[in-house]
Amino acid sequence: MRLSTVILPVRRWSEGGREVWQRAEELGFHAAYTYDHLSWRSFRDQPWFGALPTLTAAAAATSRLRLGTLVTSPNFRHPVTLAKELISLDDISGGRFTLGIGAGGNGFDATALGQEPWSPRERADRFGEFVPLLDRLLTEDVVSYEGAHYSADEVRNIPGCVQRPRLPFAVAATGPRGLKLAAKYGQAWVTTGDPKVSNGGGSSADSLEAVRGQCERLGKACAEIGRDAGDLEKIMLSGFTPDRPLDSVDAFVDFAGNHAALGFDELVLHWPIADSLFAADLDVFERIATEGLAQLGE
Numbered sequence: 001m002r003l004s005t006v007i008l009p010v011r012r013w014s015e016g017g018r019e020v021w022q023r024a025e026e027l028g029f030h031a032a033y034t035y036d037h038l039s040w041r042s043f044r045d046q047p048w049f050g051a052l053p054t055l056t057a058a059a060a061a062t063s064r065l066r067l068g069t070l071v072t073s074p075n076f077r078h079p080v081t082l083a084k085e086l087i088s089l090d091d092i093s094g095g096r097f098t099l100g101i102g103a104g105g106n107g108f109d110a111t112a113l114g115q116e117p118w119s120p121r122e123r124a125d126r127f128g129e130f131v132p133l134l135d136r137l138l139t140e141d142v143v144s145y146e147g148a149h150y151s152a153d154e155v156r157n158i159p160g161c162v163q164r165p166r167l168p169f170a171v172a173a174t175g176p177r178g179l180k181l182a183a184k185y186g187q188a189w190v191t192t193g194d195p196k197v198s199n200g201g202g203s204s205a206d207s208l209e210a211v212r213g214q215c216e217r218l219g220k221a222c223a224e225i226g227r228d229a230g231d232l233e234k235i236m237l238s239g240f241t242p243d244r245p246l247d248s249v250d251a252f253v254d255f256a257g258n259h260a261a262l263g264f265d266e267l268v269l270h271w272p273i274a275d276s277l278f279a280a281d282l283d284v285f286e287r288i289a290t291e292g293l294a295q296l297g298e
Contacts, residue, residue, distance in 0.1 A: 001256060002030035002266040003293055006070055006237070008273060009034050009049040013057055017049075020271060021058040027289040031066035032058065033100060033268060038109035040075060042276060051178040052085050059093035066096045068246040069170045070190065070237055070268065073104030074126045076113055080152050083137035087161055095162035099133075100190055102172035103127035124177045125149065131171070131181050138166035170235055174214055178222070183221040188266070193241040200209060207241040208258055215262055239278060245269065245288075246280040252288045253295045260296065 005024050024032040036051035055067050067089075072082065090097045103123045104110060111117055118126065129147045136143050137157055145152040145230040161167045168187035174194070174252050182189045195209035196202075202210075215234065222229040236259050237243055245255035246269060256267055269288070272280040 001260050001264065001293060001296065003028075003065075003256075003289065004031040004033065004235075004266055004268045005029050005289075006033045006035070006268055007271045007273050008040075008043070008278070009051060009054045010043060010047050010273065011048075012047070013054075017054070018057070018061050021065070022061055025062045025272070027174075027286060029065065029289060030266065031068055031098065031268075033070040033098075033154045036072040036077075037107070038068040038112050040107065040109075041048050042288050044108055048215075052089060055097070057090055058090055059089065059096065064096075066098060067093055068098035069169065070100035070170070071102040072099060073102050074123070074130045074149075075104040075107075075110050077130075079130055079134040079137055079150055080155050083134055083155075083157055086138065086167060087157055087159075090163060090167045093162075095167075097163075097189070098168045098170055100170040100172060101131065102190070103178060124175065128177060128181065131169070131185050135166070135169075135185050144241045170233075172237075174217075176217070179218050179221040180224075183225055183227055183229075183232065184217065186232055188235050189218055190237055191237045192237045192239070195240065197244055198240060202242060204241070204243050204258075207243065207264070211236075211259070212262055234263055235266045235268060236264050236270045239270045246272070246285055248284060249287055249292055249295065252292045256292065 007020050021032055034051050034054055039048050051069055058067055086099060105153055106117055126149045129149050132220040133145055133150055137155060138161055141158050143152050143155045169185055170188035170190050171182035171186035172190040173182045174191060191211060194209050197207045197210050222232060230278060243255045245252040259267060270278040271287050272282050
């Protein structure tokens with residue numbers, strides 16, 4: 001199992017932003033991700049910087065750490081412009097970039113461009129075009145496409161990605177249509193658990209059972225297209241289940257062991273931010289980073 005972190009883009013680069021990403025590399029995290037939002041929940045009226053410029057700066061400030069989004073969505077991205085930026089970021093990072101990608105939700109940036117809120121069906125429809133078109137844009141030198149939601153007219157993306165045939169997709173999905181996209185296009189699958197469990201006051205055991213069901217549905221989606229589900233890595237983005245893995249090293253080991261048993265390859269922990277949903281003791285967090293997986297026996 002690998003251990004990664006999410007560093008929210010809330011710090012000025014000149015006021016501690018750079019150092020956090022460099023510290024993530026020093027601590028040995030496999031990857032450091034960030035949210036690709038214009039704003040997010042309780043941080044809406046606080047500093048919040050752009051994901052792709054932040055990741056570009058992080059690429060220049062580190063040398064081994066993988067970098068990525070968790071997650072990018074169609075809410076305010078277009079596949080054509082996004083592909084060009086991703087190819088550039090993959091080049092600048094020396095092939096260390098992973099695109100976490102999802103259908104998006106109904107948060108603050110879902111209507112930032114002036115559009116009406118999309119229904120769950122419309123988000124799924126757009127995602128169903130977004131992912132295949134982005135796949136083509138990142139693997140073909142010239143792409144033309146005309147769809148219901150997106151178009152591309154002789155778009156050039158030369159020289160393409162450093163990673164071949166393209167940079168990896170980590171597809172966040174729990175519904176049937178999203179799981180099919182993960183099975184077909186993903187190099188990894190991402191889940192945050194089942195919000196019905198957390199929002200409904202469910203237990204850690206309830207959460208594990210719900211995630212087990214998600215894994216089984218992913219396996220079925222892979223089987224339908226003849227893909228071995230074991231070829232698709234499984235990533236758990238923590239912080240949205242009833243568990244509290246950052247309370248102590250022991251709590252982390254329990255959480256990690258339970259999810260390793262479900263076949264997860266990577267756990268992602270939020271870098272602590274004081275006075276927020278992601279508040280945690282930084283010393284405990286760093287001990288988890290350096291000791292946690294060893295205690296798990298990984």
